[in-house]
Amino acid sequence: MPLKIMKLAVTAGGVTSLTPTVERFFHEAAATVTGAGTLTINVEDFWTDTGADAAVLPALAANNSYFNAYVNGVLQMNDLLVYTPGGTGVGRLEITVPAGSTIEADSPIVLIVTNFVPSTTVDITT
Template structure:
């Protein structure tokens, strides 16, 4: 008999679901911020999709989340942003406004937080 590699006869089928939870928060700054400066928006200064005042900013799930910030409809660079989540009444978004840049009074600031809850199922048949 000729030599051959012996291997297991196994099949596997996997199903992976990524279930996103998207939360949006809105703010209109009460005054113009001229760079170099910062705009700090506390959780209580945001309102939600329903128009209600926000009471908490969601935690970011490790390796399964991200947040985006739009100022006047334009996506902002990550290095200009600092997001702090928290329980009721805690949390904030800080936007660093570089020299030569301005956030005008009443410009819409939109914070979008996306967390994923992945699940997987693998069936192995031998």
């Protein structure tokens, strides 16, 4: 019999799913902020989707998350935002208001935090 490379007879297939967890937080600016300035919104100043006071701003999962902030319905540039997760006294959103810009009193501010939980199932048949 001639020499021959021996190989395993294996097949494999996988399915990856990505489940998002979306949390939304709401605030109304208490006073007008004129740039150059910063609007800081602490976690206890946000409301949740149910209208309850927010207790914790969620952590961002490394490489599987993002946040967006809207002022008066308009998505804001990422470089104007600083997001700090955490509970009372820690969690906050800071919005830099550049010179020449204004956030009017009573403007709605919406923070949306999205974390993804990836999972993969692999089936190997021999």
